[in-house]
Amino acid sequence: MSDDPKSIRRPRALGGGQSGRRRTRFKLKRLIPRSLLARSLLIIIMPLILLQGISTWAFYERHYQTITRRLSQAVAGEIASVIDVLERESRTMTNVEMFALADAHMWLNMRLLPDQELKEVDSKLLPSVLDSRLGQALREQLWHPYVVDSQSLTHYVEIQVDLGDSILQVLVPRRRLFSSTIYIFLIWMFGSSIVLSAAATLFMRHEVRPIRRLAKAADNFGRGVDVTGFRPEGATEVRLAGTAFLQMQDRIKRQIQQRTDMLAGVSHDLRTPLTRLKLELALLGDDAATESMRADIQQMEHMIEGYLAFARGEGTENPQECDISEILRQVVDQARRDGAHVDLHIEHSMPTVARKEALRRCLANLINNAWRYGGNISITGQWYRKGVQILIDDDGPGIPSEKREEVFRPFFRLDTSRNPETGGTGLGLTISRDMIRSQGGDLKLEEAPGGGLRANIWLPG
Known part of the structure; x- marks a missing residue:
């Protein structure tokens, strides 16, 4: 391989990167809306959406999972306490009395299922936050095999614990395992966002309307249509632009009127001597010299008409x-x-x-x-x-x-x-x-x- 610097190929990453960046900028420009109203709403709504996303993630990651974990730990501890009592030989109450007490004070519906095995839970279903948090809490509190079924029942979560000679079935109300404040939080957050977005849309439409009126007035004036009824309104900057437009319109109209008046006088001053020349040529009679002079006068009239038509324009016709x-x-x-x-x-x-x-x-x-x-x-x-x-x-x-x-x-x-x-x-x-x-x-x-x-x-x- 040659060590000559000229023979070493320079990498083309720079040019390719620049073209790639240009293509990326072009694609981004195509995604950006063209109208001022849409861009203004994008500036207002995009930070609101990002804030909602961050708030939802933080609430879900911190509050919701923390509350669910603590509630699951409480339920797991209560179940473990009942199992401990069941396994002790000296007890002061029967199983029925103990299960009734757990149902009355801890909202745990318990019963023993003798000569049964743990039920099989469909493993294809993706575990929810409730399943993972409750399973983790049960692993920390229990030494017995167990299964958690949160899909079969609508209002309850079924927990089965293998006690060796029987199965302890526990039905836990769902409201004990997670907080419903997440729904209230989301409803209030997204509901208020919709209301605020609607209010921002109405406000921005009201602010953009004077700009559209100014653009329409400028377009009409450029096409020669008389602009009537336009007045500056809206924000301070839009009012300044509207006032500048009206002043520009007055100056242009005044300039056109002055030019028209001046050209009317020029037309009269030029045509008067040409008319006298025509009369004098008519008195001289018809010969070759006078015919040539008449042709020159006609050419002069033709040129004057062309000059005046160009300078005068067509501003007098509506x-x-x-x-x-x-x-x-x-x-x-x-x-x-x-x-x-x-x-x-x-x-x-x-x-x-x-x-x-x-x-x-x-x-x-x-x-x-x-x-x-x-x-x-x-x-x-x-x-x-x-x-x-x-x-x-x-x-x-x-x-x-x-x-x-x-x-x-x-x-x-x-x-x-x-x-x-x-x-x-x-x-x-x-x-x-x-x-x-x-x-x-x-x-x-x-x-x-x-x-x-x-x-x-x-x-x-």
């Missing part, structure tokens, strides 16, 4: 219940009238809550883009419990994977020329994704199964 299937049919019918070849496969009804007109413009924009760069368009729509998925596929050249996120940047165009007829203004996809995300959904570009481009739209239900 979300409402609508059927996406009906909107898709209307947009596809219009595209077909314009000459597009569209293959539509959608469900009969796909209800959701969205800004209807904004969604219509978004779908029309995506379909027009697919028609511009591809010959055939395939649209698929599916409704799920959590939302609606729309797939718009074309058979065009597609977009390289490294450019599929860049095309959503404002004013980014794959066409390097500045001709709006070939590449547009670079705002179509940006506006479309902005509309979808403002309603709580998402828009992604993927490779179509036929090799073109796929627009994958997801809207929450």
Whole structure:
């Protein structure tokens, strides 16, 4: 074997141990509940269960077995005393009188069984604590063979002692051999635990409810739904989060309103000189120079409208219940009238809550883009419990994977020329994704199964 350190293989226990620990952590994470209510109850109830288990074990190990042992020792001592009296030659009372005295004062039902043998006890039965403690006590007190039968009778434990010429049968009430406080202890412990767990569950549900309301309000606001009737409540930390949400909502609304007002003024200021230019060109007459200038003005109007639509957003329209299937049919019918070849496969009804007109413009924009760069368009729509998925596929050249996120940047165009007829203004996809995300959904570009481009739209239900 070589002594070269390089030739010695290093053990792989470290890597295997790390992967094993990762698998163990992963399995533990899968066992941990996801909701805050379940985790809070787990934090409250698990220590309670452990405390009950430890208390039960300690009570069973100490109190129950100690009491049973002492009671068994008392019964064994009484039986041994009776046997001692029976074996003595000088006695002042008969067997019947002595057994009656034991029954009256010691609750031991005794009788002699002459010419019999010790009964056989089924050895397959597992010995209980009572059997082991009573057997140990009898071994300490008696020198005679004996058997203990705690299974045949319901309310008594039968003990048989071989006295040589006869069998002494002793029936001991079960209540003399063990204490019933174990049942009272368990009933009180588990009963109080159930009551406390139920109270903790109700309390935690009351504490978690404001967090759910805050999450619902934030989700509605993210989807553009007007949040009304929400007020901070619950614990101090939850109230702080609710107050911060309301302040954030007011700031965002104020910012949107300021932006809209500013853009309304910009729109008016830009359109006024363009209108004067149109009038002046109309007075100049029709020639090649004026036609070129009119085309430039139209391009400027088209670009200004695109810029304003991107900056203004769709915040003025309120979300409402609508059927996406009906909107898709209307947009596809219009595209077909314009000459597009569209293959539509959608469900009969796909209800959701969205800004209807904004969604219509978004779908029309995506379909027009697919028609511009591809010959055939395939649209698929599916409704799920959590939302609606729309797939718009074309058979065009597609977009390289490294450019599929860049095309959503404002004013980014794959066409390097500045001709709006070939590449547009670079705002179509940006506006479309902005509309979808403002309603709580998402828009992604993927490779179509036929090799073109796929627009994958997801809207929450």
